Amino acid sequence: MTGALQGLKVLDLSRVLAGPYCSMILGDLGAEVIKVEAPGGSDETRKWGPPFKNGVSAYYICANRNKRSMTVNLKSLEGKELIKKLVSESDIILNNFKTGTMERLGLDYSTLKKLNPRIIYCSITGFGENGPYKDFPGYDFIIQAMSGLMSITGDASSGPQKVGIAITDILTGLYACIGIQAALLERQISGEGQKLDISLYDTAVSSLVNIASNYLMSGAIPERLGNHHANIVPYQTFETLDGEMVIAVGNDQQFARLCTIINQSSLAKDCRFQTNPDRVQHRQDLIPILQQEFSKKNTAYWQSKCQENSIPCGPIQNLAQLVNDPQLKERNMFVSTSHPTAGDINMIGSPLHLSRTPINYNTHPPDPGEHTEQILKELGYQETEVHAMKANKTI
Numbered sequence: 001m002t003g004a005l006q007g008l009k010v011l012d013l014s015r016v017l018a019g020p021y022c023s024m025i026l027g028d029l030g031a032e033v034i035k036v037e038a039p040g041g042s043d044e045t046r047k048w049g050p051p052f053k054n055g056v057s058a059y060y061i062c063a064n065r066n067k068r069s070m071t072v073n074l075k076s077l078e079g080k081e082l083i084k085k086l087v088s089e090s091d092i093i094l095n096n097f098k099t100g101t102m103e104r105l106g107l108d109y110s111t112l113k114k115l116n117p118r119i120i121y122c123s124i125t126g127f128g129e130n131g132p133y134k135d136f137p138g139y140d141f142i143i144q145a146m147s148g149l150m151s152i153t154g155d156a157s158s159g160p161q162k163v164g165i166a167i168t169d170i171l172t173g174l175y176a177c178i179g180i181q182a183a184l185l186e187r188q189i190s191g192e193g194q195k196l197d198i199s200l201y202d203t204a205v206s207s208l209v210n211i212a213s214n215y216l217m218s219g220a221i222p223e224r225l226g227n228h229h230a231n232i233v234p235y236q237t238f239e240t241l242d243g244e245m246v247i248a249v250g251n252d253q254q255f256a257r258l259c260t261i262i263n264q265s266s267l268a269k270d271c272r273f274q275t276n277p278d279r280v281q282h283r284q285d286l287i288p289i290l291q292q293e294f295s296k297k298n299t300a301y302w303q304s305k306c307q308e309n310s311i312p313c314g315p316i317q318n319l320a321q322l323v324n325d326p327q328l329k330e331r332n333m334f335v336s337t338s339h340p341t342a343g344d345i346n347m348i349g350s351p352l353h354l355s356r357t358p359i360n361y362n363t364h365p366p367d368p369g370e371h372t373e374q375i376l377k378e379l380g381y382q383e384t385e386v387h388a389m390k391a392n393k394t395i
Contacts, residue, residue, distance in 0.1 A: 035067040240295060
């Protein structure tokens with residue numbers, strides 16, 4: 001059984017998270033992915049930690065399975081020619097160097113499309129390839145700050161907060177993957193590749209969705225609401241007798257059922273709370289009443305009652321609880337494999353469940369240059385040529 005993208009070749013010159021996350025998804029879907037680093041390994045995440053296992057970084061592990069690794073010195077003439085040879089038989093090339101770097105290396109889109117007019121060239125940068133910020137370096141944390149994400153994350157007393165993961169890197173990787181697959185579909189019609197210019201900053205702004213729409217419609221700068229929702233009430237965390245949970249009431253019918261299970265049916269008839277706009281306007285009156293009731297029973301009780309009444313509810317779980325969640329076990333969201341250096345490793349699985357072309361975990365996150373000789377021989381290089389490239393530090 002083959003993957004949905006079987007037969008496609010991806011040349012991945014990216015590092016850290018956005019690019020590698022994108023190429024990992026393509027690899028999970030069956031594409032052949034060649035991860036290219038400088039000799040010795042130049043993906044910074046290899047050194048980000050702890051934790052490490054036998055010197056292998058947990059951070060690196062999270063975004064680099066289903067790839068082969070080769071090392072190439074892109075500053076050498078022979079190294080550039082090697083990349084061009086790989087491009088000539090690839091479908092996609094992905095990089096996240098600073099704006100202008102690929103041009104300086106002579107590996108820009110204009111050059112490479114002459115070698116392979118069908119190449120899909122995806123460039124990921126912090127701020128995009130034009131505009132006054134195009135030369136600024138862009139890490140996820142900086143982008144979260146500038147994009148407005150931090151201004152709406154946290155509560156009134158916490159100050160601006162970042163999201164607990166590098167969310168703009170992840171979203172950018174997803175957008176890049178979407179763009180690449182769209183370009184692949186268009187290529188079937190036109191026969192030509194194209195360039196994708198994807199930036200973390202654009203992606204982060206696009207993720208503001210309803211909060212940005214609220215501002216654009218009203219002109220009111222949004223406040224940090226913590227675990228409350230700007231447009232829906234009740235839609236937040238509540239303390240219970242033994243912990244915390246989230247209640248997410250999406251409509252008036254759900255609210256009426258919620259009032260019933262907490263033995264406060266009259267609340268649903270109160271003119272302050274009958275509709276969601278009413279509840280948003282009078283949240284300061286409603287929330288303390290709900291909180292008082294939820295604190296009388298434990299989380300499991302409320303979760304059971306909410307499930308019986310089709311009210312969205314869930315406990316706040318830590319990672320130790322998460323890995324033992326029976327739903328995630330049934331969905332194969334945690335997978336294990338063997339790594340030549342780290343030994344047995346555990347990874348988060350793919351959320352993509354395809355009926356005919358399921359995700360396969362064929363290749364461990366590779367050590368730097370693990371497959372260099374193999375790939376070179378596939379390209380037609382002889383043993384003596386490979387040894388010469390090693391000697392002159394091309395690979």
